[in-house]
Amino acid sequence: MKRYDVTELALRNLRESLLRNSLTTIGISVGVASLVAMLALGIGLQQLAGRRLEKSGLFDTVVVTSRRDLRSFGHEQEQNGPSPAESPSLTETARQKFQELPNVSEAYPDIRFITELRYQDKPHLTMVSGLPFSAKNNEAFEGQQGRFFSSDSAAEVILQKAFAEELLGRKQNAGDEISVAELAKPLLGSELTMRYAERTSTPETAQPASGKAGAEAAAGASYSVVSHEQKLTIVGVCDLDPDSMRGQMRARLFIPLKLALTLHVMQPSEWRDTTNLAGGTPTYTTVEVRVKSPKYVPAVEDAIKKMGFNTFSIVDATKNLRQFFAVLDLFLGIFGSLALAVASIGIVNTLVMAILERRREIGIMKAVGASDADVRGLFFAEAGAMGIFGGALGVALGWTIGRVINFGTNVYLKRQHFPPEQIWSVPWWLVIGAIVFSIVVSLLSGLYPAGRAAKLDPVQALRYE
Amino acid sequence: MMATDETNRSVAIHIEDLCRHYHMGESLIRAVDGVSLEIKAGEFVALLGASGSGKSSLLNLVAGLDRPTSGRVVVEGHDLADLSREQLAKYRLHTVGMVFQSFNLVASMSLLENVELPLRFAEVDRRQRHGLVTKALDRVGLGARVHHRPAELSGGEQQRASLARALINQPRILLADEPTGNLDSRTGTEIMNFIREFNESPGMTVVMVTHERTLAERYAKRMIFLADGKLVDDEPNPTTEMAVSPGEAQ
Numbered sequence: 001m002k003r004y005d006v007t008e009l010a011l012r013n014l015r016e017s018l019l020r021n022s023l024t025t026i027g028i029s030v031g032v033a034s035l036v037a038m039l040a041l042g043i044g045l046q047q048l049a050g051r052r053l054e055k056s057g058l059f060d061t062v063v064v065t066s067r068r069d070l071r072s073f074g075h076e077q078e079q080n081g082p083s084p085a086e087s088p089s090l091t092e093t094a095r096q097k098f099q100e101l102p103n104v105s106e107a108y109p110d111i112r113f114i115t116e117l118r119y120q121d122k123p124h125l126t127m128v129s130g131l132p133f134s135a136k137n138n139e140a141f142e143g144q145q146g147r148f149f150s151s152d153s154a155a156e157v158i159l160q161k162a163f164a165e166e167l168l169g170r171k172q173n174a175g176d177e178i179s180v181a182e183l184a185k186p187l188l189g190s191e192l193t194m195r196y197a198e199r200t201s202t203p204e205t206a207q208p209a210s211g212k213a214g215a216e217a218a219a220g221a222s223y224s225v226v227s228h229e230q231k232l233t234i235v236g237v238c239d240l241d242p243d244s245m246r247g248q249m250r251a252r253l254f255i256p257l258k259l260a261l262t263l264h265v266m267q268p269s270e271w272r273d274t275t276n277l278a279g280g281t282p283t284y285t286t287v288e289v290r291v292k293s294p295k296y297v298p299a300v301e302d303a304i305k306k307m308g309f310n311t312f313s314i315v316d317a318t319k320n321l322r323q324f325f326a327v328l329d330l331f332l333g334i335f336g337s338l339a340l341a342v343a344s345i346g347i348v349n350t351l352v353m354a355i356l357e358r359r360r361e362i363g364i365m366k367a368v369g370a371s372d373a374d375v376r377g378l379f380f381a382e383a384g385a386m387g388i389f390g391g392a393l394g395v396a397l398g399w400t401i402g403r404v405i406n407f408g409t410n411v412y413l414k415r416q417h418f419p420p421e422q423i424w425s426v427p428w429w430l431v432i433g434a435i436v437f438s439i440v441v442s443l444l445s446g447l448y449p450a451g452r453a454a455k456l457d458p459v460q461a462l463r464y465e
Numbered sequence: 466m467m468a469t470d471e472t473n474r475s476v477a478i479h480i481e482d483l484c485r486h487y488h489m490g491e492s493l494i495r496a497v498d499g500v501s502l503e504i505k506a507g508e509f510v511a512l513l514g515a516s517g518s519g520k521s522s523l524l525n526l527v528a529g530l531d532r533p534t535s536g537r538v539v540v541e542g543h544d545l546a547d548l549s550r551e552q553l554a555k556y557r558l559h560t561v562g563m564v565f566q567s568f569n570l571v572a573s574m575s576l577l578e579n580v581e582l583p584l585r586f587a588e589v590d591r592r593q594r595h596g597l598v599t600k601a602l603d604r605v606g607l608g609a610r611v612h613h614r615p616a617e618l619s620g621g622e623q624q625r626a627s628l629a630r631a632l633i634n635q636p637r638i639l640l641a642d643e644p645t646g647n648l649d650s651r652t653g654t655e656i657m658n659f660i661r662e663f664n665e666s667p668g669m670t671v672v673m674v675t676h677e678r679t680l681a682e683r684y685a686k687r688m689i690f691l692a693d694g695k696l697v698d699d700e701p702n703p704t705t706e707m708a709v710s711p712g713e714a715q
Contacts, residue, residue, distance in 0.1 A: 005585045016573050364569045367530060368630060369558025369586045371551050458530045462569065 001374045010381035017354065021382075024343075024350040025390045031340030032394020032438045036430060037401045038336035039329060044402075044425040046325035053321070059294040062301050063110075063312040064098065064287045066090040087308045090284045094307070098289045101303050103296035108132045109284035111260040112251055113267065118193040119167045126163055128194065129251030130260025134290070145184030146236035153258040157192055158236040163252035179417050184237040191231055194255075197266040198228045225266050239417075340438070343390070344445040347383055351449030354382070355456070362453055363461025376454035383446025384439055391438030395431050402426060477638060477670040478504040478527060483536035485522050485694075496522035497533070498694035504687075506637070507668040509661070511675055511685035511702075519694035520674040521642055527672060528561055528640050529553040540638070558586055562631030564660075566643035568623040570615040570630070576602060577611040580630045587634055601629040605659060621652030628659055632669075639663060641673040645680060657684050 001009075014021045053059055067087035088094060090109075098107035111130035116123050133152045135141070141148060141158075149156050159167070164183040200223060232255065267285055291300050301311045355362070362375055406424040413420060485497040497519045504510050512520045525531040526538055529545050538545045540560060548556060557563075570579045580598045589597070602608050605625035615623050624644060631639060641660060645653030661684050664671045675681055681688050682704045690698035 001585055002588050004591070005588075009585070012573075360569075361571050361573075364571055365582065365586075366554070367528070367557065367563050367565075367569065368583045369554055369634070370582075371554035371586070373551065374554075374586055459525050462530075462565070 001370075001377060006374075006377045006381045007385075009378055010385050013354070013358075013378070013382055014385055017357075020350060020353070021386065024346045025386050025393065027343040027346040028340070028386060028390025028438055028442065029393035029397055031337075031343035031441075032391050032434050033397035033401060034339040035333065035336030035437070036395055036398025036426065036434050037405075038332035039430055039434075040398065040402045040424055040426045041405070042325060042329040042332045043427060043430065044406075044423045046321075046329070047425050048421060048423055049321055049325070058314050060291045060297065061313065062289040062291060062297060062304065064090065064094075064107075064289055064304055065285070065310045065312070066283070067308065067310050090287055090309065092284075094309070095284065095287050097307065098287060098304060101289075101300055103292045104300060105290045105292050106132065106134060107287055107289045108257055109261070110286040110288055111257065111265065111267070111284075113196065113265045115197075115265075116195045117253065118195070119190075124163070124166060126166075126253050127251040128196075128253045128255060128260075130257035131158075131254045132257045141236070141238055144236045144238035145180050146188045146234070148236060149256045150235070152256050153262065154256055155230065155232050155259060156235045156256065157194075157232040158238060158254045159187065159234060160250075160252040160254075161237060161239050164237045180237050180239045181417075187234045187237060190234055192234060194230045194232055196228055196230065196263060198226045198264050199266040200224050200226055200264065228263070230263060340441055344441050347386060347442055347445035348449060350386075351379055351383060351446055352452070354379075355449055355453045359456065359461050359464040362456050363458045363464065366456070366458035367462060372454040375456070376450045379450035379453050380443060380446050383442045383450070387439035387442025388435065390442065391435035394438060395426075395434050398434070399426050475506050476503050477506040477508070477541060478502075478672070479537070479539040480504075480523075480527070481537040481539070483523070483526060483538060484534045485519075485526060485531065486534045495519075495694045497526065499536070500691070500694070500696045501536075502689060502696060502699060504670060504672060506670055507664070509664045509671045509673070509684060509686045511673050511681035511688045512691060513675060513678060513681055513688055514691035515676065517693075518691040520676075520691055522694070523691065524640050524642050524672065524674050527638075528563055529556050554586075558583060559634055560636055561638045561640055562634070562636040564624070564627050564631050564639065564641040564644045566646035568615065568620070568627045568647070570623055570627060572615055575612050575614055576607060576618070576626045576629075579615070579626060580633055583630060583634050597633060598629075601633050602626070605629045619652070620648050621655055624648060624652075624656050625659065628656070628663075632663060635667075636669070638670045638672065641671065643674055643676070645675070645677070653680070660684070 066089055092109075095107050095109060098104060109130075112127055114125065114127050116125055117128075118124070131149075133149070136148045144158070146158070148158070161180055161183060164180075164187055165178065168183060168186065170178060170183070267283070289300060289304065291297050297313050301313055304311050362370075365375060402424040406422065409423055410420040480500055480502050483497055483500045484495070487494040487496060500519075500523060512523060514520050522531070526533050526545075527540070529540075529548070533546065540556070543556070545553065545556070570576075571582070574582070577595075577598055580601055581594055584594045584597060599608065599611065602611055605628055607622060607625055607629065610618060610622065610626075615626070618626065624647075628644075639660065644656055644660065648656060657680065660671060660673070663669045671685075673681070673685065678688075682702055685702050687699070687701050689696060
């Protein structure tokens with residue numbers, strides 16, 4: 001029998017026992033829906049974790065310090081390469097070299113300083129940090145109130161929640177959390193005055209020196225430190241800490257990086273390098289090198305170490321994460337498949353019942369020339385059709401369940417003052433995979449009934465009433 | 466002259482020492498027990514006998530629906546015992562057509578779909594099928610009832626539809642198992658006239674099982690009597706010989 005005839009007859013037979021076949025198909029669709037729902041949850045969580053890790057910048061960042069900084073990361077590295085005294089300083093030239101390394105997306109200096117800020121004439125002491133414009137995508141800013149900096153050098157400031165509380169003189173009691181929105185309302189648009197120590201070069205050290213005379217000039221290099229004020233407009237208040245990587249040295253106030261650089265705030269490394277430098281060139285305490293993907297971190301680290309600097313990075317944990325989610329997906333898939341296994345018993349039951357009911361019909365078909373393969377094919381096609389319909393319906397159902405769960409989760413997150421999340425993902429391969437899996441399970445379920453129908457003795461079948 | 470024609474005809478069905486035994490509990494049922502006979506192409510043979518004499522069992526063996534316990538059924542030179550299940554299905558599809566006492570139409574299908582069924586199994590192109598089915602149903606006078614389901618038709622109409630289905634693939638042998646058993650005499654005659662027509666016009670071999678001697682005498686050219694699975698008599702039908710002869714003479 002030709003394929004389209006098998007399909008036509010199978011669909012016709014399914015229509016004949018519409019209620020029973022529909023119920024069986026719904027059974028399959030529930031099975032597929034549970035499988036899709038479970039796996040979509042697993043995939044969604046994996047993607048969420050991946051996004052979070054990516055945005056945290058923990059795994060694609062190399063922190064570079066000078067070996068001259070004896071308090072920096074990686075003291076053991078000092079055993080190899082030049083001694084601290086002979087090693088290069090972390091200057092702008094060095095930063096540009098890092099930027100030019102392959103697979104580096106950006107290299108920016110870490111500008112941070114403890115300074116005094118005045119808000120409504122009241123002084124507050126805190127750590128200020130310069131943020132590159134690329135930090136706009138940092139997860140910490142997802143749930144912030146207000147906005148990100150309007151430009152890389154705008155006189156604007158973003159406050160961390162704890163500092164906003166301090167400015168307003170509000171202390172958080174246990175169980176009585178103040179929302180970021182509540183804190184931001186009076187602060188957004190108001191001004192802060194930042195007092196800082198600016199490093200200005202004296203005229204003698206402005207020109208680079210050379211030779212013996214130059215060395216003498218360097219030894220006599222001098223600069224002035226002048227106290228300055230800068231007015232800053234509060235544009236945002238964020239809940240999370242965008243500065244989480246640097247542990248105890250956390251900043252609570254953020255200004256645009258270019259602004260921080262133009263202020264020439266005196267850095268601790270400059271005290272250290274006063275005796276060594278370098279014609280008045282400013283030096284950085286640390287430079288952060290962002291790599292395009294965590295897999296390039298070791299190569300970039302090696303290249304920077306060869307230049308005589310110390311580096312620090314967190315070992316790529318995404319591999320372990322992928323492994324964890326593979327196991328999680330496997331378990332979720334197994335649990336999801338249980339419902340499909342139950343549904344497959346439904347298919348066997350429906351088809352065996354159909355054989356009993358259509359015993360005479362099978363006998364007639366054989367008497368008028370149907371082969372075993374024709375009869376087998378017909379039952380197989382019926383099982384397959386139930387698999388296709390059940391699979392498609394199941395995917396739609398699973399997708400809907402996912403949307404509902406996602407919606408419910410976001411309502412809950414909103415109530416808890418968290419930003420909305422996509423914990424649900426139904427990729428196209430899951431849609432196709434679920435339908436194919438449903439067809440395969442249905443065909444396997446149809447194997448026994450189809451074989452039994454094909455082997456039916458036509459004489460016995462024709463006698464059946 | 467007629468005798469010469471008969472001898473010149475090729476053998477359509479050759480049955481040799483055919484047995485079909487069943488076990489029913491402790492006892493052995495000899496449904497067909499050592500039957501040997503030959504049916505020539507174009508013959509109209511009636512298998513007669515009381516209930517349980519083995520007529521239908523013999524017909525099922527010739528139809529390839531059942532396998533013999535021993536002996537041979539050779540149809541058009543092919544021993545059915547040598548054929549695989551698939552080959553037997555092809556044999557049923559193309560060489561023989563069957564008509565049953567209870568019509569055996571698929572209740573959920575329309576007449577068109579019922580008659581179309583063997584064409585589907587024969588993988589006839591769907592564009593040709595509709596024409597063939599309509600022609601076959603027209604021939605048995607059911608051209609206007611193609612979309613009716615069997616339950617909506619009388620017994621005679623159902624049997625005519627069954628005949629159309631049996632003949633749709635143009636088989637050379639028609640096997641009829643009590644074709645008038647469920648019909649009144651007028652409708653029975655109508656069906657038998659169709660069968661005789663098919664026997665005469667395309668020269669189809671007809672083997673008909675019946676327990677009505679009068680029906681056999683009226684239509685069959687040869688009558689074979691069975692009792693307890695054995696062939697007890699095989700004789701030409703003088704009545705039909707006489708009835709046909711004048712026609713042939715003209």
